Amino acid sequence: MPSFFLFNVRLQSGMSADEMLRAARRFGYAGICIYNEDEAIMPSPDIKLNLDPSIHTGIEIRTDSVPELKRKLRRYWSRVPLIVVHGGEEKMNMAAVKDYRVDVLTHPCGEKWERGELKHQILMLKYAARNGIAIEFDLNPVIKSRGSERARILRRLRENLKLIRKYHVMPLLTTNTRSIYDLRAPREMIALASLCGMEREEAIMALSEIPAGILTRRWKRGREVEQL
Amino acid sequence: MIMREKRRYILFEVISEGEVDKHGLQNAIWDSIYSLYGDTGASESRLWLINYDSGTGIGVLRCAHRTVEKVRAALACIHSVDGARTAIRVVRVSGTLKGVRGVRARVKAGALKG
Secondary structure (H helix, E strand, O other): OOOOEEEEEOOOOOOOHHHHHHHHHHOOOOEEEEEEEOOOOOOOHHHHHHOOOOEEEEEEEOOOOHHHHHHHHHHHOOOOOOEEEEOOOHHHHHHHHHOOOOOEEEOOOOOOOOOOOHHHOHHHHHHHHHOOOEEEEEOHHHHHOOHHHHHHHHHHHHHHHHHHHHOOOOEEEEOOEOOHHHOOOHHHHHHHHHHOOOOHHHHHHHHOHHHHHHHOOOOOHHHHHHHO | OOOOOOEEEEEEEEEEOOOOOHHHHHHHHHHHHHHHHHHHHHHHHOOEEEEEEOOOOEEEEEEEHHHHHHHHHHHHOOOEEOOEEEEEEEEEEEOOHHHHHHHHHHHHOOOOOO
């Protein structure tokens, strides 16, 4: 089996990164990527040195204004290994994917997929594919909801998945992990992804190759050379 | 015509805030599978909780071999049992009870823990 990586991990107070890594390894992950809120203190260089190499850190930018997003991107670019933008509104999604410095766009349709489907944001998907920006598929609402709400979420995920395939955007499977009780093993994630129509191979890619590529900036290298 | 359907035995581990009893776990599993696949889907899965040790949180489920992925998804959808936050990890799937027994001992001894 390939090496699986878990993105979108946030540490609640009282839990260390090492404890979370130990739990994630027990579930079958090779590494985790912890997102820090952008206003929160970034891990200092000393802490970073002590971290296990399987623990990756990134910054999540949450803002409602495009100029603010640009300002934060300038601030964090080249200072943090991974830049994630919390989407939601169309203008924010668009601004995020137009910028090659962004690595991942999270919650493009809201935290519970409540903002509809991506079919009105085709141009956004094209930019995401061109700039090598992954779009996060958060399965946490599928786990936490029941009944008609879950049916609505699954329908939206299914529609979005069709668009993601058509425009060759990279999906990233996560469960919005806040504690060890939010962890789901890779094979369970694959089974959950199959509920919204994702093929097994696609789900494996979204848990292994795509996260590994994001961490090694595989899709960014060409662009950086082009910039120079 | 094959009368006897193949079965699969799923060894799982419950990770929870509090102690989860067998009755609560059984209800949570059935609720989850009914909610995801409905009555017909749940009946096709031929699910049966063979044993569960609330002390260690390790148990064995039996299901039809065609529905292992469905049962996995249903187990992944369990997020709380009797109000306590819970995650269920599938440790091993086997065609025989004997196949999961050896692994069970290793999980108990902590050999399969990270």
